[in-house]
Amino acid sequence: MRDVLRSMADTLPGKFEITGEGIVHDLISPNGHHELTRLLLRRRLEKVMPDALLAHNGTPVLEDEPESILRHPDxxxxxxxxxxxxxSIDPRDVLAAIEVVSRSNPDNDWVGKVRDYALMGIPVxxxxxxRTGTGAVxxxxxxxxxxxxxxxxxxxxYGEDVTIADWTIPTRGLPLYGPTK
Structure with missing residues (x-):
């Protein structure tokens, strides 16, 4: 499946991931609100974490070969x-994974990744x-x-402080998606 994913990634837009159920293709690229939320969360976490840790939002991806899962957290x-x-990064080395829900495929974040990140051994x-100004840990x-x-x-x-592993960050000021056009 990994070879199929590589060949598609070069020719089709969007983001691809491999789950226990197959390939997930998020056709729509993240919008500005999604990207701003990712960056704000990263910055807020890095302010409260020790210097030995990084809130990373780039590549490489997480890959659990025995489970045949490849994910790319925000x-x-x-x-x-x-x-x-x-x-790729061994998911067992990750202390926490954070996702900003995609407008185009919310079940991927609320259902598929809840299942897959637990299977991959990610503790948080x-x-x-x-979309709703809510979340869960x-x-x-x-x-x-x-x-x-x-x-x-x-x-x-949104508006409450949230604790992710050992670090508490504010959610005030995180952007919301506007109405769909």
Whole structure:
């Protein structure tokens, strides 16, 4: 599947990921509000994290070869040392994954990534939804017959402070998506 993904990525617009269910193609590129939210979250996290950690929002991707999952979080908290790698990042080196919900494919962030990030061993997954001004932080993975799942979900609304792993950041001033044209 990885080879198919590489060939499509060079010819089709959008972002591609591999899940347990197949290839996810987010056809629409992130808009300005999505990108601004990503950057604000990264900056706010880096203000409260120790210098040994980075809130990274670029490449490379996270890849769990045994689970056949390849994901590209909007922001991931990782050590500088673990970012210094050839190829993809081992998801077990990621302390937290953060997603800004896509207007075009919200189930990818609210359903697919909740499942996949737990399977990949990521201890904390935070979702920010500019469609509604709400979000949730998922923690405490536990085994289930379908594989690891997050046991705890803490919902928040924009304007509240939110704790992601050991770091608390404000959500005031995060942009919301406007009406669809």
């Amino acid at each position: 922001v991931m908290v990782i050590t500088w040392e673990n970012l210094d790698t050839e190829g 997954y935070a979702v920010f939804d500019p 998922f923690t405490d993975t536990h085994p289930t017959p379908a594989g690891p799942r997050y046991a705890t979900r803490k919902d928040f609304v």
